Amino acid sequence: AQSQELKGKKVLVTAGGTMERLDPVRYLTNDSSGKMGFALAEAAATRGADVTLIAARTTANPVAGVNTIHVESAEDMLQAVLERYDSAELVIKAAAVADYRPVTKASTKIKKGKEKLVLELERTTDILKTLGERKKDQFLVGFAAETEQLEQYAMDKLTRKNADLIVGNDVSQEGAGFNVDTNIVQIFGSEGLVESLPMLSKREVADRLMTLITTRMKAAQGA
Ligand code: PMT
Numbered sequence: 001a002q003s004q005e006l007k008g009k010k011v012l013v014t015a016g017g018t019m020e021r022l023d024p025v026r027y028l029t030n031d032s033s034g035k036m037g038f039a040l041a042e043a044a045a046t047r048g049a050d051v052t053l054i055a056a057r058t059t060a061n062p063v064a065g066v067n068t069i070h071v072e073s074a075e076d077m078l079q080a081v082l083e084r085y086d087s088a089e090l091v092i093k094a095a096a097v098a099d100y101r102p103v104t105k106a107s108t109k110i111k112k113g114k115e116k117l118v119l120e121l122e123r124t125t126d127i128l129k130t131l132g133e134r135k136k137d138q139f140l141v142g143f144a145a146e147t148e149q150l151e152q153y154a155m156d157k158l159t160r161k162n163a164d165l166i167v168g169n170d171v172s173q174e175g176a177g178f179n180v181d182t183n184i185v186q187i188f189g190s191e192g193l194v195e196s197l198p199m200l201s202k203r204e205v206a207d208r209l210m211t212l213i214t215t216r217m218k219a220a221q222g223a
Pocket of ligand 1: 015016031032033034035036037074093094095096097098099124125126127128129141142143144145146157169171177178179180202
């Protein structure tokens with residue numbers, strides 16, 4: 001059993017792919033299964049944390065002892081996270097949040113009509129960036145799903161979104177990223193690359209990451 005190094009700490013984890021509705025029966029989403037975020041929630045709970053998991057569309061199995069809140073869109077996720085942000089001590093954003101959503105959501109099923117249909121999309125709010133701007137004492141961990149130049153993009157996200165750590169995964173690699181049971185991650189902090197992990201189960205990645213996070217949280221608190 002893990003030591004209770006996060007005992008009493010409030011931890012917020014996001015997981016899964018947001019769903020951006022076009023009409024009552026159709027939506028835009030992505031390949032996230034939620035497995036990475038659920039594994040992180042479990043790893044935090046095992047360490048004694050009081051975990052709230054904010055889950056968008058997912059196929060992952062529920063985690064015992066974790067308060068799971070189901071949401072649909074990026075906007076829903078933003079609200080659910082913001083409501084709990086001030087009291088959280090650690091926030092991990094493993095969710096694949098849509099960057100764009102349809103400008104209008106039809107209230108009735110869109111009927112088949114002309115040969116071509118053009119969808120107009122608009123930017124969603126960047127949740128991680130919003131959290132970075134409002135950060136007080138929270139330890140903020142983001143992910144970066146990239147298909148090229150992992151280090152450059154991960155470091156850019158760390159700075160722009162004011163995160164304490166960014167977990168980069170090259171989702172073009174086999175055994176990494178969306179909808180598989182394993183991941184291959186590189187973890188970046190303000191000093192650059194902190195840890196480069198081989199292909200491991202998402203649960204193992206979650207454990208390694210949690211160990212690094214708890215060490216850094218302790219250091220930040222001057223303990
Ligand atoms: O769910 P699985 O199938 O297990 O797959 C895991 C995963 C590939 C989804 C996960 O490891 C991962 O990389 N999650 C982040 C996916 C993503 O959206 O990456 P991004 O590089 O587009 O976003 C960077 C960060 O900003 C992420 O922490 C993301 O949660 C956050 N973000 C992005 C857009 C937005 N509007 N708001 C956000 O908060």
